[in-house]
Amino acid sequence: MSEKHLQTGDELPAFGEKLRLFAMRFCPYAERSILVLNAKKIPYDHIFINLDQKPEWIFNFSPKGTVPALEYEQGKGIFDSNIINYYLDEKYPEVSLQPTNPLRKAQDKMLVEQLTGAQSAYYTAAFNSPALEPSMVETYHKGLEIVQKELEVRNTKFLHGDEPGLVDYTIWPFLERFEALPLLGKQEFAIDKSKYQGLTKYIEEMKNVPAVKAYYLSPETHAKYIESRAKGNPDYNMLDTSAVCCMRPRKKKGIKELKGRYKCLYNKNREQIQESQHNISVLYFGVVILKKRNIFIDKSNRINRSFQGYKTAASFFRRRTLNLSLFSVLHILINMITSTLSFAMHILLSSYKILEPVRQVVEYVLPYTYRKMANKAIKGGVNFNGKHLRKGDALPPYNGKLRIYNMRYCPYAQRTILALIAKDIDFEVVNVHTQDKPEWLTRKSAFGKVPSLEIKEDVCIYESLVTVEYIDEVYSQRPLLSKDPVIKAYDKIIVEAAGPLHTMFFKLVKAPETITEDNINAYKKALIFIQEQLKSRSTAYFGGDEPGYADYMIWPWLERLYALQDKYETAKFDGAEYKLLNEYVANMLNDPAVSIYLVPKDVLLKVYEAYKTEKFPDYDLLTQ
Incomplete structure (x- = not known):
C-alpha cells in the first residue's frame, strides 16, 4: 500500500470491497486500529491523510476530520480508535482480543486511562518543549511505573496474557514513540533498563509480535518526523518511495467545502439504524401490549420502596382488581411475597460478613432472580443526599453490596448512578467532598476522582464510562448498550x-x-x-x-x-x-x-x- 498522504483536492480512491481505514502514518491513535486489524488478520485497505491539508471527503467519514476513521461499508464510517477497535473485536470475534472476565476488561480500560498523563507529557516534550514542566516528567514516569507494576501483578508475558490483546495494542503506539524522546535531547524521558527491567522486557517482546512488526517504525524515524512537525512543516510523506502516486489524480481547484459535516455521515446510515431499531421495537411492542392490558405493574407502582412495598401494592391492587384476570392477580401476589422475602434475605446476607459465602452461592445459583428480587426490594432505600465526607472523616464500613463513591453534583458520577437506577441494581452511595478529599479516596480511585464503583471490598473500578459498561455487562436486565x-x-x-x-x-x-x-x-x-x-x-x-x-x-x-x-x-x-x-x-x-x-x-x-x-x-x- 502507498505511503502517500492524500490532501485537499485529491479524489477519494474507489472503494475496494474491503474494510478501509483512514489514517496518518505517524499517528499513534491510527496505529492502534492498524494493529488490531493486523492482529485479527482482517483484510483491509488504508488511506493516509495529510492532517494539515485534509481532503474534503474525509469529513464524510469523520466529522471533525480526525483519524482513524473506518469505512466499514461503502460510504459508511465510524471514527475514534477505541470505538473502532471495540467494534472490530465484536464484529470479527474469531480472534478475540478482550478478556471474557468483565472485571479484567474494566481493569484494562482503567490501565489505558492511567497512561493518558504520560501521553500528554510526551506530546508536550515532543511538540511544545518550552511548555514542559517538571511535574509532567513526573507524571510520565508515574505512568510507566503503573504499566510495569501491572505486568508484575499479572505475571504474564503481555498484559492480556500469553498473547497480546486489545490493552497491549492500545498502549503500544505510545511506548513505541516514547523511545524517540531521548534522541531529541529529552534524556529525562529515557526508559532506563535498570529501573524499568520488566517494562523494557515487555517492549522488546511487543516489537517481535507480527502485528506490531509489520507496522513498526524505529525511534530514529519517529524522531525525524517529530522534528519536522515541531518546525511547523510535518513531512508526512517521508516514507513514500513511489515514483508516481498510485492514487487517483486530483480534482480541479475550487471545489466547495462539504456542508453539514456533522450530519452527512450519519444520515447515510439512517436506513440501517432504523431497520435495527425496528427489530428492537417489534420485541418491545409485545411488552407494551401486556402493559396496556394491566398484566404488569407500571414502573411508578413497582413494589420497590423497601418497607413501603405492601402499602404501594395494596393501593395498586384496590384500584385494579376488578380489571385483572386470575393470572394477573396471582402475578401481583407472587411479586409481593417474593419482594418481601428477598428484602429480608438480602438484608441478612449483605449485613453480616460471615454470611458472604452464602450470598455468593445464592447469586451463583440464581443470579438473575436473586438480583432482580433484591433490587426491587431495596432500590427505594438509596440515600443520594448523604453528607459529603471530607478530610479526616472515617471510611464507612463496607456492607457487602455495590457502593458508588459519588459527589451529588458531579455529572460524571451521575452517569453511573443513572445506569444503576435504570437497571434496578441494589447499591449504596458514599458522597465525598471533591474539594476537600478524605485521605482514603485514593484507595478507591487511583486519580482520587469520582465515580468509583466498589464491587467487592477494596476492589474498585473507576471512570464513568468504564463503570457503566461494566454494569451493563455484569447485570443483564434491561441492557443499555445494543448488541449490534x-x-x-x-x-x-x-x-x-x-x-x-x-x-x-x-x-x-x-x-x-x-x-x-x-x-x-x-x-x-x-x-x-x-x-x-x-x-x-x-x-x-x-x-x-x-x-x-x-x-x-x-x-x-x-x-x-x-x-x-x-x-x-x-x-x-x-x-x-x-x-x-x-x-x-x-x-x-x-x-x-x-x-x-x-x-x-x-x-x-x-x-x-x-x-x-x-x-x-x-x-x-x-x-x-
Missing part, C-alpha cells in the same frame, strides 16, 4: 460528539469570560448533531422507546445546561431550531431514573455559583 456492533459504535460516537457540551458547561460555571467563538460554534454543532441523530432514529430516545447508554451518558450535561439557560444566553437551545431536542429533554425529565436523581434548579445554580469564589461549594444543601 454498529449501533453500539454509533451510541459511543454520540457520547464522544457531546464533548463540546462538557466544555461549555465547565466554562460557564467556572470562567464564562474565557468562552470563545470556537467554543460557541462547537457547542451549537454538537447540539445540532445530537438532534440530527434523534431525527435519524425516529425514536423518543437513542435507546429506542426507553433511554439507553447514549441517553444516560449525555444527559447530565443537558440537564445542567438546560438549568443554566435563563442565566446564560450562550447556553440556550430553545426556539424552533431545537424543537426536537427540547422534546427530547422533556422526555428525559420524565424518565424514572432521571427524575429520582434530579437536582432542583435553584440548588444547582447555588452550588455552581460557588465555583467562581475561593470558598468550597456547600455540597450538603440536599442532605437529609
Whole structure:
C-alpha cells in the first residue's frame, strides 16, 4: 500500500470491497486500529491523510476530520480508535482480543486511562518543549511505573496474557514513540533498563509480535518526523518511495467545502439504524401490549420502596382488581411475597460478613432472580443526599453490596448512578467532598476522582464510562448498550460528539469570560448533531422507546445546561431550531431514573455559583 498522504483536492480512491481505514502514518491513535486489524488478520485497505491539508471527503467519514476513521461499508464510517477497535473485536470475534472476565476488561480500560498523563507529557516534550514542566516528567514516569507494576501483578508475558490483546495494542503506539524522546535531547524521558527491567522486557517482546512488526517504525524515524512537525512543516510523506502516486489524480481547484459535516455521515446510515431499531421495537411492542392490558405493574407502582412495598401494592391492587384476570392477580401476589422475602434475605446476607459465602452461592445459583428480587426490594432505600465526607472523616464500613463513591453534583458520577437506577441494581452511595478529599479516596480511585464503583471490598473500578459498561455487562436486565456492533459504535460516537457540551458547561460555571467563538460554534454543532441523530432514529430516545447508554451518558450535561439557560444566553437551545431536542429533554425529565436523581434548579445554580469564589461549594444543601 502507498505511503502517500492524500490532501485537499485529491479524489477519494474507489472503494475496494474491503474494510478501509483512514489514517496518518505517524499517528499513534491510527496505529492502534492498524494493529488490531493486523492482529485479527482482517483484510483491509488504508488511506493516509495529510492532517494539515485534509481532503474534503474525509469529513464524510469523520466529522471533525480526525483519524482513524473506518469505512466499514461503502460510504459508511465510524471514527475514534477505541470505538473502532471495540467494534472490530465484536464484529470479527474469531480472534478475540478482550478478556471474557468483565472485571479484567474494566481493569484494562482503567490501565489505558492511567497512561493518558504520560501521553500528554510526551506530546508536550515532543511538540511544545518550552511548555514542559517538571511535574509532567513526573507524571510520565508515574505512568510507566503503573504499566510495569501491572505486568508484575499479572505475571504474564503481555498484559492480556500469553498473547497480546486489545490493552497491549492500545498502549503500544505510545511506548513505541516514547523511545524517540531521548534522541531529541529529552534524556529525562529515557526508559532506563535498570529501573524499568520488566517494562523494557515487555517492549522488546511487543516489537517481535507480527502485528506490531509489520507496522513498526524505529525511534530514529519517529524522531525525524517529530522534528519536522515541531518546525511547523510535518513531512508526512517521508516514507513514500513511489515514483508516481498510485492514487487517483486530483480534482480541479475550487471545489466547495462539504456542508453539514456533522450530519452527512450519519444520515447515510439512517436506513440501517432504523431497520435495527425496528427489530428492537417489534420485541418491545409485545411488552407494551401486556402493559396496556394491566398484566404488569407500571414502573411508578413497582413494589420497590423497601418497607413501603405492601402499602404501594395494596393501593395498586384496590384500584385494579376488578380489571385483572386470575393470572394477573396471582402475578401481583407472587411479586409481593417474593419482594418481601428477598428484602429480608438480602438484608441478612449483605449485613453480616460471615454470611458472604452464602450470598455468593445464592447469586451463583440464581443470579438473575436473586438480583432482580433484591433490587426491587431495596432500590427505594438509596440515600443520594448523604453528607459529603471530607478530610479526616472515617471510611464507612463496607456492607457487602455495590457502593458508588459519588459527589451529588458531579455529572460524571451521575452517569453511573443513572445506569444503576435504570437497571434496578441494589447499591449504596458514599458522597465525598471533591474539594476537600478524605485521605482514603485514593484507595478507591487511583486519580482520587469520582465515580468509583466498589464491587467487592477494596476492589474498585473507576471512570464513568468504564463503570457503566461494566454494569451493563455484569447485570443483564434491561441492557443499555445494543448488541449490534454498529449501533453500539454509533451510541459511543454520540457520547464522544457531546464533548463540546462538557466544555461549555465547565466554562460557564467556572470562567464564562474565557468562552470563545470556537467554543460557541462547537457547542451549537454538537447540539445540532445530537438532534440530527434523534431525527435519524425516529425514536423518543437513542435507546429506542426507553433511554439507553447514549441517553444516560449525555444527559447530565443537558440537564445542567438546560438549568443554566435563563442565566446564560450562550447556553440556550430553545426556539424552533431545537424543537426536537427540547422534546427530547422533556422526555428525559420524565424518565424514572432521571427524575429520582434530579437536582432542583435553584440548588444547582447555588452550588455552581460557588465555583467562581475561593470558598468550597456547600455540597450538603440536599442532605437529609
